[in-house]
Amino acid sequence: MKKLLILLLLPLSMQAQAPQKAKIATDQINLVCKIVEAPPNAQTIFVYEQIGIANREVARGARQPDESFLVTMPAGEPRVYNIGFNDVQTCRVILGKEKNLTLWANAQFMEKGRTVGSDANKAYETMRAKAAELRATSDQLRNEQRQARQAQNAEALRAVRVQLVANNAAQAAFLADLKKNNPLLWRSATLMLVPDDVSENADNATEVDYYGKEYFGYADFGDPGYDNVPEVYDAFQGYVTLLAQLGANAAKCKQFVNDRLAKLRAESNTNRRAFAGVVTGLKNANHPEHSAFAQEYVNTFRSKDLGDIGILEADLRKTSTFTAGMEAPDLVGPTPDGGTYSLSKMRGKTVLIDFWASWCGPCRRENPNVVALYNKYKEKGFDILGVSLDREEGAWKKAIEQDGLTWHHISDLQGWKSAHAAMYSVSSIPQTLLLDPQGKIIQRNLRGEQLAEKLREIFGE
Numbered sequence: 380m381k382k383l384l385i386l387l388l389l390p391l392s393m394q395a396q397a398p399q400k401a402k403i404a405t406d407q408i409n410l411v412c413k414i415v416e417a418p419p420n421a422q423t424i425f426v427y428e429q430i431g432i433a434n435r436e437v438a439r440g441a442r443q444p445d446e447s448f449l450v451t452m453p454a455g456e457p458r459v460y461n462i463g464f465n466d467v468q469t470c471r472v473i474l475g476k477e478k479n480l481t482l483w484a485n486a487q488f489m490e491k492g493r494t495v496g497s498d499a500n501k502a503y504e505t506m507r508a509k510a511a512e513l514r515a516t517s518d519q520l521r522n523e524q525r526q527a528r529q530a531q532n533a534e535a536l537r538a539v540r541v542q543l544v545a546n547n548a549a550q551a552a553f554l555a556d557l558k559k560n561n562p563l564l565w566r567s568a569t570l571m572l573v574p575d576d577v578s579e580n581a582d583n584a585t586e587v588d589y590y591g592k593e594y595f596g597y598a599d600f601g602d603p604g605y606d607n608v609p610e611v612y613d614a615f616q617g618y619v620t621l622l623a624q625l626g627a628n629a630a631k632c633k634q635f636v637n638d639r640l641a642k643l644r645a646e647s648n649t650n651r652r653a654f655a656g657v658v659t660g661l662k663n664a665n666h667p668e669h670s671a672f673a674q675e676y677v678n679t680f681r682s683k684d685l686g687d688i689g690i691l692e693a694d695l696r697k698t699s700t701f702t703a704g705m706e707a708p709d710l711v712g713p714t715p716d717g718g719t720y721s722l723s724k725m726r727g728k729t730v731l732i733d734f735w736a737s738w739c740g741p742c743r744r745e746n747p748n749v750v751a752l753y754n755k756y757k758e759k760g761f762d763i764l765g766v767s768l769d770r771e772e773g774a775w776k777k778a779i780e781q782d783g784l785t786w787h788h789i790s791d792l793q794g795w796k797s798a799h800a801a802m803y804s805v806s807s808i809p810q811t812l813l814l815d816p817q818g819k820i821i822q823r824n825l826r827g828e829q830l831a832e833k834l835r836e837i838f839g840e
Contacts, residue, residue, distance in 0.1 A: 406453060406454045407451055407452070407453060407454060407478065408450075408451065408452050408453070408454050408474055408475075408477070408478060408479075408480075409449065409450075409451055409478060409479050409480075410426075410440065410449070410450040410451075410452075410462075410472070410474065410480055410481070410482060411447050411448070411449055411450075411479075411480075411481045411482070412424050412440060412447060412448040412449075412450065412462065412481075412482045412484070413447045413481060413482065413483050413484075414447075414448065414482075414484050414485070414486050415483075415484070415485045415486065416485055416486045416487060417446070417448075417464070417486050418464060418486060421442070421464050422441065422442045423439050423440065423441060423442070423448070423464075424439065424440045424448040424450065424462065424463065424464055425438070425439050425440075425462070425463060425464070425465070425466070426438040426439065426440075426450055426452065426460050426461070426462055426474070427460060427461040427462075427463070427466050427469065428458075428460055428461070428609075429461055429609045429612060429652070430648055430651055430652065430685055431612075431651040431652060431654065431655040431676075431680060431685060431687055432655040432658065432659065432676075432687035432690070432691065433685035433686045433687035433690075434461060434466035434469075435685055437452065437460065438450055438451070438452040450462075452474070454475065454476055454478065455475055455476075456475055456476075456607075457473050457474065457475030457476055457499055457563055458473070458474070458475060458563070458607040459471050459472070459473055459503075459567070459607070459608065459609050459610075460472055460473075460474050461609070462482060462484075462489070462492070463489050464486065464489075468486075468487075468489040468490070469489050469490070470482065470484050470489045470490060470491075470492030471490075471503075471609065472492075472494055472500060473497070473499045473500050473503050473563070475499070476499075477496075477497050477498070477499055479496060480494050480495070480496045480497040480500065481494065481495045481496055482494050483495065502561060502564060503564060503567075506557065506561075506564045506567065506568055507567075507571070509553060510553075510568050510571040510572055511571070513546065513549060513550050513553065513572055514571060514572060514573070516546050517543075517546055517550075517572075517573065517575055520539055520542050520543050520546060520575070521543075521575060523535070523539045524536065524539045524540070524543070527539055540577055543575045543576075543577045544577050546575065547574055547575055547577065550572050550574070550597070551597075553568070553572075554568055554569060554572065554597055562604060563604070563607075563608075566598075566602065566604055566605055566608045566610075567608055567610045568597075569595075569597040569598040569599070570595075570597075570598055570608065570610040570611060570613065570614035571610060571613075571614070572597055573590070573593075573594050573595075573596070573597075574593055574596040574597060576589040576590070576593075586625055587622065587625045587626065587627045587631065590621055590622070590625065591622060591627065591631070591635035592635070594618050594621070595614070595618070595639065598614075600642060600643055600644070600649060601644075603644070603647070605649045606647055606648040606649050607648070608649075608652075609652065611648075611649055611652040611653050611656065612652040612653070612655055612656040612659075613656065614653075614656065615639070615652070615653040615654075615655075615656030615657050615660065616656035616657070616659050616660040616663075617656075617660070618636075618639070618656070618657075618660065619632065619636060619656075619657055619660035619661055619664065619666070620660050620663065620664060622635060622636075623660075623664040623666060629666070629667050629668055632666065632668065633668050633671075636657055636668075636672070639653070640653060640654060640657070651680060654672075654675075654676050654679070654680075655676065655687070657672055658672050658673045658676050658691070661673075662694075662698075667702070669698070670695060670698060670699055670702050670705055673691055673694070673695055673698075674695060676691060677691050677692055677695070696708050696802060697802075697803075697804045699820075700802070700803045700804060700812065700820070700823070701804070701823060702820065703820050703821060703822060704819055704820065705819065705820055706817075706818050706819050706820075707722065707732070707812060707814050707818055707819070707820055708802050708803070709721055709722050709723045710722040710732070710764065710766060710789065710799055710802070711723075711789070712766070712789030712790060712791050712799060713789060713790065713791065713792075714787070714788060714789055715772075715775065715776050715779060715788055719789075720764075720787055720788075720789050722764055722818075723818070725762055725764060725787070726816065726817070726818055727760075727816050728760050728761065728762045728816055729756075729760055729761050729762070729813070729814065729815060729816060729821075729834075729837055729838075730761075730762050730763065730764060730813070730814045730818075731749070731761070731762075731763045731764070731811055731812070731813050731814075731825075731830070732763075732764050732766060732803075732811060732812040732813075732814065733749065733763055733764070733765050733766065733809065733811050734766050734768065734799075734800065734803070734805050734808050734809060734810040734811070735765060735766070735767060735768070735808055735809050736767055736768040736769050736775075736794075736808060737767070737769050737771075737774040737775055737777065737778035738769070738774070739768075739808050739809065741808075741809055742808055742809040743778065743782065745809055745826055745827070746782040746783075746784065747782075748826075748827055748830075748831075749763065749784075749830075750782070750783055750784065750785075752830060752831060752834055753785075753786060755834075756834055756838050759838045760816070760838070761834065761838065762786060762787070763784075763786035763787065764786070764787050764788070764789065765779070765784060765786060765787065765788040765789070766788075766789055766790065766797075766799050766800075767788065767789075767790035767792075768790070768793075768794055768795060768797050768800055768805075768808060769790055769792060769794070770792055770793070770794040771792070772792055775788075775790055775792070809826065810823070810824055811823070811824055811825055811826060811830070812824075813825055813830070813833060821833070
C-alpha cells in the first residue's frame with residue numbers, strides 16, 4: 380500500500396520541482412535589426428526620438444550572435460522613431476503596439492530601410508510613397524505655371540491651372556481617407572503636402588504671399604497629436620527653403636515665419652520641432668535671419684537642453700564672425716611682453732582684427748598699408764588687434780619690430796591649431812574683421828584700398 384501511495388505521489392512531486400518557463404512580457408516590443416555592412420566594431424544600435432534639433436535616445440539594442448541587433452522597449456501608443464548607429468544616418472520606423480518586427484537596412488543608406496512583419500510600417504511606407512508622388516506632381520506643375528507666366532502664354536496657364544486644381548483635389552481626397560482610417564499617418568501626410576495656388580491671376584509676388592500663408596493649409600496644429608510627428612521639423616525646414624527660392628525678402632520671410640510659430644502651442648514638441656526646422660532651413664539657405672532665429676531658439680529652450688543648445692551656441696560663435704551686425708566674440712591671449720590682452724578692452728574704438736603670421740608673405744606685404752592707415756586714423760578712434768598664427772615666439776616678436784606694428788598683439792603660438800583662429804573660422808591668412816565701437820562686425824576681409832575706403836567713410840579724410 381505504501382509503495383502504491385509513493386508511486387501515485389511521484390508525478391505530483393516531479394511536477395512541482397520542474398523548472399517554470401520564463402514569462403513572456405506582453406507589454407514589450409522586440410525589434411530585430413538586420414543591417415547589411417554594419418560597422419564591424421558597432422555593438423549597439425540606437426532608437427531616437429527627434430525633438431527640436433536634438434535626437435533624444437529612448438532605447439538601444441545589442442549585437443546578437445547572428446550579427447543582428449535586438450532592441451526591446453515598452454509597448455505604447457504608436458509613434459515614429461529614428462533607428463541608427465548614430466543620430467545622423469537613421470531610418471524612420473513606427474513603434475508602439477506591434478510586438479515583433481524586423482528592420483532590414485544597409486548601414487550606408489539607413490534612410491532606405493524597410494520593415495517586415497509590421498502592418499503599421501507597411502502603411503507608413505505606402506503613405507510616404509503616395510505623398511511623394513503627389514508632391515512631385517505639384518512641383519512639376521508649379522514649374523510649368525512659372526514658365527507659362529514668364530512666356531505670357533495664357534492658354535498654357537489655363538491648362539496648368541486645370542491640372543493644379545485636379546492635383547489639389549487628389550491631395551484632399553488622399554488626406555480625407557487617411558484622417559478617417561489612420562490619424563497618425565494623416566498628421567504626417569498633412570506636412571508632406573502643400574495646397575497649390577490656383578488663382579487665375581497668380582504672379583511671382585502673389586505666389587510668395589500665398590505660400591507664406593497657406594503652406595500648412597492641410598495641417599491642424601491645434602491637434603496635440605502633432606507632438607509625436609517628426610515631419611513637423613521637415614515641413615518647417617521646407618517652408619523657409621521655399622520662401623527663399625521664391626525670392627521672399629528677409630523682412631517678409633521673418634514676418635511669415637514668426638506668424639507661423641506664434642500659432643503653435645507654446646512649449647510643445649510641435650513648437651520646438653517647428654522652430655528647429657526654421658533654424659536649419661535658414662542656415663542651409665544662408666539667410667541673414669539665421670543667427671537671430673538660432674539665438675532665439677537657444678534663449679527659448681536653454682532650460683530644457685537636449686544636447687542641441689551647446690551645439691547651436693558653438694555654431695553661432697562661428698557663423699556670427701561672418702555676419703555684419705553680430706557681436707564679435709572676445710579674444711584673449713598672451714602679448715609679446717608676457718602679459719595678457721583682450722579684444723573687449725578696445726570697446727569704444729573702431730577696431731581692425733588682423734589675423735596674420737611672420738611667415739605669411741601676403742600678410743607682410745600688406746603690413747605697410749595697414750601701418751599707414753593706423754597712423755592716419757589712430758587719433759580719431761581707430762585701433763588694431765594683431766592675432767598671430769605663429770608658433771615661434773622669437774619670429775613673431777621680430778616681425779612686429781621689423782614691420783613697425785605698434786598696435787596691440789596676441790598669440791597662443793599654436794599655429795593653425797590656434798584657438799583664436801578656430802573661434803573665428805580662420806582657415807587662411809591674411810584675414811581681417813572691422814568692428815564698430817560697440818564691438819559689432821562691420822565687414823570681414825577688408826584689405827588694401829577697400830579698407831582705406833571704408834575707413835574714409837567712417838572717419839572722413
